[in-house]
Amino acid sequence: MRDCLWIVLFSIIWPLLLTPAAAAKGNRHPRKLEASQCEAASKAAGSWHSKPEGMPCIQGATITVTVLDSSTGEELPARCSVIDTWGYSRRPLTAALYHTAEGGYFYTSGTFDLFIPVGTTLIRIGRGPEYEPIIDSVQVLGDTTLVYSLNGVADMSDLNWYSGDCHVHINHSGGTYTLEPEDAHLLGRAEDINVVNCLDQDYYFTGAPDSSSSTECIVYMSEEYRSGTYGHMGLLGLKQLWFPQWSHWWPMNLHVAEAIHMQAGGLVIPAHPVTTDDFSQIDQWPGTGLALELPVDVARGEVDAFEVMSYSNYLSGGIELEMWYRLLNCGFKLPACAGTDAGVNRAHDRPLGAFRTYVHIPDGEFNFENWAAQLAKGKTFVTNGPLITRFDLKGLMPGDSLSLPEASWRILGWLSVQSAHPIDKAEIITNGEVLHTFIPGGDQRSISTPFALHIDSSMWVAARVTGVDTSWHLVGDTLFAHTSPVYFRIGEARIVKQEDAEFFVEWIEDLESLAEEEGEWPDSSAASRAFNELAWAREYYASLAGIATHVEHHRPAAFTHELLLKQNTPNPFSLGTTIEFSLPFSDASAKLPSSMSQAEVTQTSLAIYDVRGKVVRTLFRGELPPGMHKLYWDGNDNRGKQVASGVYFCRLQSGDHTSSRKMILVR
Template sequence: MDEEPICREGTREVIITLPREEDARESAALEVEVDRGVATYPYPLPEDTAEDFLDGRKGWGEAQNEGSSPSYVEIAANPSAIVQVKRDGEVLGEARWSEVREQGCVEASPRVQLEVVERGRNWVHTKVIDDATGKPVPCRVHFRSPEGIPYAPHGHHAHVNSNMGTWHFDVGGDVRLGQITYAYIDGTCQGWLPRGEVIVDVARGYEYEPLRTKVEIEPGQRTLELRLKRWRQMNEEGWYSGDSHVHFLSAQGSLTEAQGEDLNVVNLLQSQWGGLFTNTEEFTGGEMATDNGDYIVYVSQENRQHFLGHLILMGLKEPVMPWCSDGPGEAELGGTLEVPMAEWADRCREQGGSVVIPDLPSPNGEPASLIATGRADAVEMLRHGTYMHGEYYRYLNCGYKLPLVGGTDKMSSDVPVGIYRTYVQIPKDEPFTYDNWCKYMAAGRTFHSGGPLIRFSVDGHEVGATVQLPGNGGTVEVLAEAESVVPIHTLEVVQEGRVVASAEETKGTRKLSLKAEVKVEGHSWLAARCSGPGYEQSVPHFDGWGRGIMAHTSPVYLACGGEWWMFNQETAQYMLTLVDGSLHYIRHNSRLHLRGDITHHHGEEDHLAYLERPFLQAQEAIHRRIHQLGVPH
């Protein structure tokens, strides 16, 4: 025989280049067939050069190559094998494997070039060391060749789910940010690395300097040490980070990824998605923590209704059921409206838990009623946008104190836990515990971060405080500072939603600060925020949502000559309209069982009256405020 009938060689990496621009731009996947061997799926390589990548946004991903050239594939074949490159069944080019190997680079056709880039490889044990402690530190890592071919640590993916969707699928242990899949490790990993030049990309949340650099792997080398440097220790300053909104990870997986992102708290939420119930088995009614107590996972719930809204229930000791209501896509097919969100909030509060309205204001049925009746401890911002900011400011300007929290709504592997996170300030004479984190979140001692770490004070008072001024107001001094491992362009102080002080660096920077005097003529609030050019034009992360890099504090409230209050008649009427709309939905559109056929979970005879009650309470609360202020309506 001229050759073995069965290929006995290992795979070699081959880069596929499509010289014609129209072929290269085409997003349809390439197919590689080998008649006497095997080939992996081909994957697009980065469009940027290695040098461009090294100068890019370290540790936080890379733009996805949406085309199909260059791509890479791994091939193991007999010398006589024919390698074909196809798209939608059409052969774009073919070459004999022996020629590809011997020549290194061949023109398979005018439309296809094949190049072998295998340089040999070593099985390498890697340690990532905290530069201050000298000990391995949990983080996420990515290794690649100069061409961009990924080398995942053993046990991890080079491409999570082959770069396809991952909703409730393949969610834990790895994360994809655009082109790059990162592996979460405990500070150690092992696996194949190519000989010669290797590019590493390592990150650990927002308080460590990301590391993106070249290393050299010599023949025979079996170990590699990398070092991460912490540039900020927020815990020592009394601030503790958390993600308000995570789905589908296991409790242990949440703890692993929390440590990899240096995230102190993960709120892992049970929920229902039609007939699918998730994380049921994870609930214990208590926290799960690392031995040193620095990282905590608490399994609670997100209860959801498609029209009235969603609600995060933190710190539950017992489940609050039913989890979802009134049919798809939240509850079961044909399901009836069994519970308003107010009932969920009340049951959570009875257990000593905290209630957060996620992704304010969507869905926008019951949030206004919850806010009017004081059932919401905080509101969450999942994305950077004018609409979300406007809704938040609207309620503040109507006199409702609402702390701001950040969360991810992580449901897939293209969202890192804590890419949007909440920093909560706990007094230095009190310990970091989950209960204290929730307590001071509800007290408004928070800022939302999608990268920047922001400080803000008004006459020396920090976020969440109420500053007492004379009845005629006065002038206050505001100090704001933002530092970030990802670029920021604008730092602003807003008063009642209006910009009253700002600092800007049009080219982007890592640090901005400002000091200003702000005139106060009556009850008011101030907050600090930072983001991209002009603030509203945010620079997107490479996560699946393309969330904007930003930070925003909860307010400092300014009370003039007495207890703080504010009122806006337009917002009050807006809230009444939402309450009326929800009542109309309940009475005329929701699916309900016939009266007398059902004994409901609440045990009341009149189910419709039970559903209407919190909305009638909200109407009364809003009208009471209007009448107390003597506002005609």
């Protein structure tokens, strides 16, 4: 009896709450089936969901649904949800990738057929933040054709913004489906994502965009490197995979990142950087996902972006701002990015692209190389809904920098936001603090306003948009968007907040203590290298904070103003040797490196020569920022073959400067 009452209430209330948004055609008489025929008919029509126990099979009908772009009339791939009159989620059996999360959803390439019980049916359709999602309540009395047109909010590609998900898995452990890159392409098109970065190790890896890619959606198969101690890293745009693909205490993430950056276009993005607040939980998830080594790697210049939004960030809505703001407040240029960490082969997972990174490509065509390069430059904003269509400060956009003489400056800016959902406010953030707050008017879905900054000290400036998530189509409990910063440097002053630098001193001290108590190393040399890296980073942040510290090892010349090539260690060597060098800073008066700008990198090469002057091995050739760097030579030549015992020379060239060291190899 209660089931019957529920059905009656459901069929009455939904039509009152929801307004139909589709054209309906061909309402034929419903078919009444016996219980033995109901399942067969459902499967024949391409849909099935078990009916509630004890409920007789009642009249059913087939709905045919087509999704169109209202501006072009073309069919659109989309994410869909259908709730029948019993309150159960329905999906076509032919639809790829049905998911139970978010109330149940599936994907269509544009049209689908579904056999359902007659009665009030809830249909929901969405396609990323650039379209208004549809919620429609339909009284299905017989076979029905429905055509839905999605209205655009903004065409971001017209403004040279292209979206991407930096962290997706198509074949994660515990999967319901076994997927291929073509499936990722369908999902990317249905979510209106331009770049899908699948971090699935060696599944379908080619070292280039997958052949399933199109001009609208690029699928790039790459890798997530997992350290059980130091945290996970998304390795985007790889030309070669890194092996092994997981570790515990050795190697450090820093050493992996250094190797990845030797690949042209390779990006390193710490994945879900804050999965827990338990610092010492390194034996199981979520502790194994916490980016313990992050402040070390950022100080070394080996991190390309910060994953502000991730399903696996443990804080409210998967949004991590505290750690990011602290690093920005230590003077680092650290772009914002978003990666869902969606395991789209698992039926219980949420969709890819619900957290996304928009990248601005002002000149040149949209392709993966340009997209990745602009991401690394900080030309980004992240969002789960609001679209920041304009954020500029005197012509400067996210990722840009401006150096000004010491004085008080007034800078004019403009902020514009469009959203398919009501937003509460937009804010201008400077060095982590709210400077301006703007409240939208009217339907609360747009803001366009000028603002002014008064700058008398170095600062970073960004825009942030927030609201309450009330839509079925969004993921997270907060409507959110955030730009990467614009950076202002006044005189020679670096952006530094003492309390944030002190925070990382304590963080690294805790990591050192953890390493002393639980660290496992292949040999004493590895242990020494690891502790030296941690000690260097601790001293670096202590110097930023103005704290006097004592480090029981020789301090690397991290802030030298001359080219320095140190003697390789060990020397003589038999298996391999480490070569450490420092590139100079252009500003001879600076005691510490500023956040690196593109202008400060120099063309650098490090090569090994034999006694005849022949190049045996080129260890690095490309651009590097100022500061300390380390490379490892395994005693092999450029073809991967072992070289003979003898005397070799290491030659470092950076810009117009050169330096050499003699090395002895003993087999």
